[in-house]
Amino acid sequence: MDISFDLLLNAIFSGLLLGGFYAALSLGVSISFGMLDIVNIAHPAMVILGAYLSWWLNEKFGIDPILAGFLLGPFFFLVGNLIYRLYYDRFEKGGGGDSLRGLAFFFGILFIIEMILILAFGVDYRNVNTSYTDKTISFGVVTVAYRLLIPFVISVGLLLVIRWAFKKTYFGRAVSAVAQDPLALQLMGVNPVKIKGYAFGLSLFTAVVGGAMLIIIQSVQPSAGREYIGLVFAIVVLGGMGNLTGTLLGAMILGVAESMTATFAGPSWAPAVSFGLLLLTLVFRPQGIFGK
Amino acid sequence: MNKNRNFYLGLVLVLPLLASLPFWVQSEYFFFAAYSVLQFVILAVAWNILGGYAGYVNFGSAAFFAIGAYSTIVGYKLHFPQGANILLGTFMAGLVGLGMGYITLRLKGVFFSIATLAMSVVLLTIVTNTPFLGGARGVYVIVSRESPVGTGPYIHWLYFLILAMAVVSVIISRIIEHSWLGQGLMAIRDDEMAAEGLGVPTLKLKLIATSISGALMGLAGTTFPYLITYVEPTATFNLSFAVNSIAMPIVGGLGTWIGPLLGALLLGSIQQIASVTLSSSWNLLIVGGVLVLFVTLAPNGLVGFFKKWSGK
Numbered sequence: 062m063d064i065s066f067d068l069l070l071n072a073i074f075s076g077l078l079l080g081g082f083y084a085a086l087s088l089g090v091s092i093s094f095g096m097l098d099i100v101n102i103a104h105p106a107m108v109i110l111g112a113y114l115s116w117w118l119n120e121k122f123g124i125d126p127i128l129a130g131f132l133l134g135p136f137f138f139l140v141g142n143l144i145y146r147l148y149y150d151r152f153e154k155g156g157g158g159d160s161l162r163g164l165a166f167f168f169g170i171l172f173i174i175e176m177i178l179i180l181a182f183g184v185d186y187r188n189v190n191t192s193y194t195d196k197t198i199s200f201g202v203v204t205v206a207y208r209l210l211i212p213f214v215i216s217v218g219l220l221l222v223i224r225w226a227f228k229k230t231y232f233g234r235a236v237s238a239v240a241q242d243p244l245a246l247q248l249m250g251v252n253p254v255k256i257k258g259y260a261f262g263l264s265l266f267t268a269v270v271g272g273a274m275l276i277i278i279q280s281v282q283p284s285a286g287r288e289y290i291g292l293v294f295a296i297v298v299l300g301g302m303g304n305l306t307g308t309l310l311g312a313m314i315l316g317v318a319e320s321m322t323a324t325f326a327g328p329s330w331a332p333a334v335s336f337g338l339l340l341l342t343l344v345f346r347p348q349g350i351f352g353k
Numbered sequence: 354m355n356k357n358r359n360f361y362l363g364l365v366l367v368l369p370l371l372a373s374l375p376f377w378v379q380s381e382y383f384f385f386a387a388y389s390v391l392q393f394v395i396l397a398v399a400w401n402i403l404g405g406y407a408g409y410v411n412f413g414s415a416a417f418f419a420i421g422a423y424s425t426i427v428g429y430k431l432h433f434p435q436g437a438n439i440l441l442g443t444f445m446a447g448l449v450g451l452g453m454g455y456i457t458l459r460l461k462g463v464f465f466s467i468a469t470l471a472m473s474v475v476l477l478t479i480v481t482n483t484p485f486l487g488g489a490r491g492v493y494v495i496v497s498r499e500s501p502v503g504t505g506p507y508i509h510w511l512y513f514l515i516l517a518m519a520v521v522s523v524i525i526s527r528i529i530e531h532s533w534l535g536q537g538l539m540a541i542r543d544d545e546m547a548a549e550g551l552g553v554p555t556l557k558l559k560l561i562a563t564s565i566s567g568a569l570m571g572l573a574g575t576t577f578p579y580l581i582t583y584v585e586p587t588a589t590f591n592l593s594f595a596v597n598s599i600a601m602p603i604v605g606g607l608g609t610w611i612g613p614l615l616g617a618l619l620l621g622s623i624q625q626i627a628s629v630t631l632s633s634s635w636n637l638l639i640v641g642g643v644l645v646l647f648v649t650l651a652p653n654g655l656v657g658f659f660k661k662w663s664g665k
Contacts (some may be wrong), residue, residue, distance in 0.1 A: 100463050100466070100467075102412075102470075138436055144370055147649065151648070151649045160462065160463060161404070161408050161409075161410050161462075161607075162603070162648040162652060163648075164410045164463070164466055165599050165600075165644060165648050166644075166648045166649065167408065168412070168595075168596060168599060168641075168644070169596070169600070169640075169641040169642070169644035169645035169648065170641070170645060171596075171598050171641070172637045172638070172640060172641030172644075173638060173639070173641040173645065174641055176634055176635070176637050176638035176641065177638070180634060180635075181632050182640070221618055243406070264536055279604070287592060288474075290470060291467075291470060291474050293469045294467045294471075295471070295472075298464075298467075327482075329478070329482055329489070330478060330482060332474055332477075332478050333474065333475050333478035333479070335473040336474040336475045336478075337471075339467070339468070339471045340456070340468060340471050340472065340475065343456070343457060343460060343464055343467075343468050343471075344456045347460050347464065
């Protein structure tokens with residue numbers, strides 16, 4: 062009994078850490094899908110792109126991968142801004158309702174990113190080793206690896222900073238306003254397209270930082286993003302659309318559920334957990350556990 | 354009526370030509386390529402029934418295809434004849450389509466899309482963990498080397514089968530387009546609330562559409578095990594089926610029976626050529642690139658081009 066209790070405790074703990082990291086992966090989708098109503102199904106592929114670029118900067122110049130992620134962030138922000146301009150021009154300007162083509166657009170982007178990564182870097186798994194990746198720290202019976210602890214701290218920190226910014230800054234309030242009533246915002250003299258462009262840029266900023274952390278947690282290959290598509294949307298739906306605190310809690314729940322499944326039923330069942338939870342949420346509580 | 358006569362007249366002229374290919378084309382590879390293109394014709398036409406007419410994006414084509422393929426595996430293990438396996442797979446995929454529609458179609462369209470993707474992964478995980486279906490290692494299917502109708506190698510027989518299935522799919526899609534079902538689905542696409550208000554039974558129509566669409570995708574998968582003779586989950590649930598079945602109708606022209614057909618013939622053939630001349634990684638890059646180009650620049654697809662060009 063003792064051993065299985067330790068096992069349970071360790072599973073819960075590593076689930077929480079993993080969940081914190083999942084929060085960073087879902088943060089961008091929570092912004093783009095939850096607040097801007099843009100279904101960026103290519104978000105996880107952009108995370109993988111970020112992971113590869115961080116790996117490349119580490120390999121070439123020896124920059125710490127997480128630092129590399131933050132250095133790449135502004136560049137991703139700009140690209141996100143441009144993508145939104147194109148998206149707006151093609152799919153939103155005509156009065157919306159063209160979500161079918163918008164969805165197909167991002168689905169196409171997903172495959173373009175994957176194939177460019179395959180052509181540029183090959184299909185091999187890549188990983189980064191830093192001074193801290195193999196270290197662990199013990200609290201009683203629970204052992205925690207730094208490679209999980211550091212991303213956890215950064216993810217939760219990033220989420221809290223962005224949550225604070227959405228509540229307290231002018232830009233953040235404008236984003237919330239654009240989600241609720243773009244016309245009213247326009248009448249107040251704010252350009253909703255500009256605001257949404259910045260917000261979408263921010264969502265890609267979080268994608269590259271998430272990717273940089275992913276590559277120190279585990280090895281990455283070009284189509285690894287597919288595994289996270291269901292995960293991130295499950296977390297966002299579970300947490301309630303556009304609710305960042307809900308996203309964090311949803312991520313923790315999924316992290317623990319996955320880690321328990323992997324420990325007690327075998328890792329091959331883990332992918333079904335997030336998707337299964339997503340299906341159940343959609344059927345029984347489409348507004349999310351923490352939604353209104 | 355005139356249009357109907359032209360369609361069936363065209364079919365009567367083209368079909369014997371396509372069906373006679375095994376008698377005068379020597380290359381066996383040609384039939385593998387033709388099989389692959391026709392398989393995409395079925396998937397694209399099937400996707401269009403829900404996606405094109407009703408405007409609901411299904412990301413789970415690969416899952417429906419795999420249901421067809423794995424139903425065949427079950428039938429094969431129970432020593433069912435091939436015809437029974439084809440019916441079984443089609444029926445099962447239609448049933449899952451109905452169930453899928455039932456639990457998600459009352460939600461906003463986007464949730465349906467995400468749920469279809471989710472279903473794909475759940476089914477993949479279940480198959481990977483089910484030893485009877487071969488698990489992650491896969492399962493072998495033994496086929497005879499000769500075509501049962503005596504024209505040469507077995508691939509000729511598979512070619513006849515997939516050709517017949519493709520023709521049936523196109524005819525079904527065309528009948529739907531010109532019936533109350535198609536009209537109702539297009540009303541849903543244009544304005545679901547208004548359609549509902551005018552007394553269109555939206556949920557019922559959408560459920561019929563998901564069932565038929567799913568069944569046809571399953572149909573495309575039922576002969577897949579006989580083609581590759583070794584079925585394993587990652588190849589069967591391949592997302593390339595999903596992206597192709599979305600890209601082809603969009604490139605051809607959404608919401609018309611001929612659009613997916615044109616798109617599948619064009620993109621399917623380009624991919625066959627690219628696999629031979631470049632490498633198969635290029636396939637998905639081409640499909641993804643063409644998809645993004647068409648949705649941003651030519652929202653009405655090839656059909657839209659032809660209409661503009663002929664001044665209609």
